[in-house]
Amino acid sequence: MTYRSPLDPVALTASLVAIDSRNPSLVPDGPGELACATHLAAVLTSWGFAVSLQEIAPGRANVLARIGPAGCTPLILNGHLDVVGVDGMSHAPFAPAIRDGNMYGRGSSDMKGGVAAMCVAAARAAARGSLASEIIIAAVCDEEYESIGTRALLAQGMQATGAIITEPTRLAITPAHKGFAWIEVVLHGRAAHGSRYDVGIDANRHAGLLLAALDRYEHDVLTARVHPLLGRASLHASSIAGGTGWSTYADRCVLHLERRTLPGETGEEALAEVRALCDELTAARPGFQADVSLVCAQPPLDLVSDAPLIASMRAACTANGLEPTIAGLSCWTDAALFAEAGIPALCFGPGDIARAHSATEWVEVGDLERATEILEAVCAGWGR
Numbered sequence: 137m138t139y140r141s142p143l144d145p146v147a148l149t150a151s152l153v154a155i156d157s158r159n160p161s162l163v164p165d166g167p168g169e170l171a172c173a174t175h176l177a178a179v180l181t182s183w184g185f186a187v188s189l190q191e192i193a194p195g196r197a198n199v200l201a202r203i204g205p206a207g208c209t210p211l212i213l214n215g216h217l218d219v220v221g222v223d224g225m226s227h228a229p230f231a232p233a234i235r236d237g238n239m240y241g242r243g244s245s246d247m248k249g250g251v252a253a254m255c256v257a258a259a260r261a262a263a264r265g266s267l268a269s270e271i272i273i274a275a276v277c278d279e280e281y282e283s284i285g286t287r288a289l290l291a292q293g294m295q296a297t298g299a300i301i302t303e304p305t306r307l308a309i310t311p312a313h314k315g316f317a318w319i320e321v322v323l324h325g326r327a328a329h330g331s332r333y334d335v336g337i338d339a340n341r342h343a344g345l346l347l348a349a350l351d352r353y354e355h356d357v358l359t360a361r362v363h364p365l366l367g368r369a370s371l372h373a374s375s376i377a378g379g380t381g382w383s384t385y386a387d388r389c390v391l392h393l394e395r396r397t398l399p400g401e402t403g404e405e406a407l408a409e410v411r412a413l414c415d416e417l418t419a420a421r422p423g424f425q426a427d428v429s430l431v432c433a434q435p436p437l438d439l440v441s442d443a444p445l446i447a448s449m450r451a452a453c454t455a456n457g458l459e460p461t462i463a464g465l466s467c468w469t470d471a472a473l474f475a476e477a478g479i480p481a482l483c484f485g486p487g488d489i490a491r492a493h494s495a496t497e498w499v500e501v502g503d504l505e506r507a508t509e510i511l512e513a514v515c516a517g518w519g520r
């Protein structure tokens with residue numbers, strides 16, 4: 137892959153998409169991000185960045201690249217290099233092709249297009265000598281699984297005046313997204329011969345009682361919790377497994393629940409609410425017994441509306457002829473980790489989350505260029 141110009145977001149996107157960086161924690165034969173990170177590190181070095189390639193785990197790497205005046209607290213542009221699996225895709229995943237103004241390929245939308253845009257934006261602003269603040273490019277690994285990349289970055293004590301995560305938002309300024317909580321419920325029954333209703337306790341049917349209670353909880357409680365940018369809170373039963381054979385009462389049933397949380401809700405609160413439903417069933421049904429635990433929780437994102445980062449993004453959009461749009465994102469992103477670390481964060485990038493992880497993934501070539509111009513204006517104006 138050769139670049140049409142040294143600072144070309146379309147060519148850089150294509151070169152990143154062409155390198156398989158499937159997340160090995162999601163896809164057993166995924167190679168990880170190291171090759172893609174090594175390529176990007178070389179490109180950014182050639183553009184004048186001070187680059188370090190940090191191997192976070194075997195085959196998993198972050199690229200940290202600094203440009204502009206050092207000594208002040210920087211602005212971070214963050215994006216992930218890992219992609220999800222490619223089974224069932226309708227086009228070649230790692231042979232990027234442009235048709236009708238769109239570039240097709242795994243990761244084109246989620247989110248190598250955004251990574252390319254942020255890199256070229258910072259490089260162009262620096263090349264014009266217009267940076268008042270240092271800019272740090274953080275191209276990280278593993279966002280699609282456990283975010284070990286951004287977590288490692290923040291664990292190093294990274295400070296910043298703001299963080300823009302260039303996830304696909306269709307060029308909407310996105311200061312809010314949901315969090316999530318994974319809740320495991322283990323229902324305990326008592327194994328017995330299928331004829332011995334007097335002895336057996338059916339863990340599977342007790343799971344059914346809980347599912348019915350959860351259905352009412354979603355309908356009565358969660359639908360009433362609404363965020364102006366994110367819609368309502370929600371819950372679904374991700375998986376259920378219990379029982380050993382036709383003629384045996386199930387002694388155990390494991391139910392996995394996912395709660396998508398709104399700003400103001402925590403994983404612990406979501407857990408407590410499921411626990412309360414189980415307590416009601418324990419009181420109402422002899423033999424009902426459940427252990428409820430929180431497996432994992434990630435916080436929501438909700439940047440205050442008067443944050444300088446939002447004002448800066450708005451001004452940059454307007455200056456580039458794009459009416460600024462403020463929107464929420466349904467999915468979780470690394471932005472929440474920056475917010476949790478006290479760094480004001482939002483998402484803004486080319487592409488559409490609706491195409492992420494799907495059989496056909498593409499990014500609009502025009503939006504790659506436009507996102508780059510807007511991010512360049514933010515970089516140039518930051519710290520003034």
Ligand SMILES: [Zn+2]
Binds near residue numbers: 279303
């Ligand atoms: Zn993503």
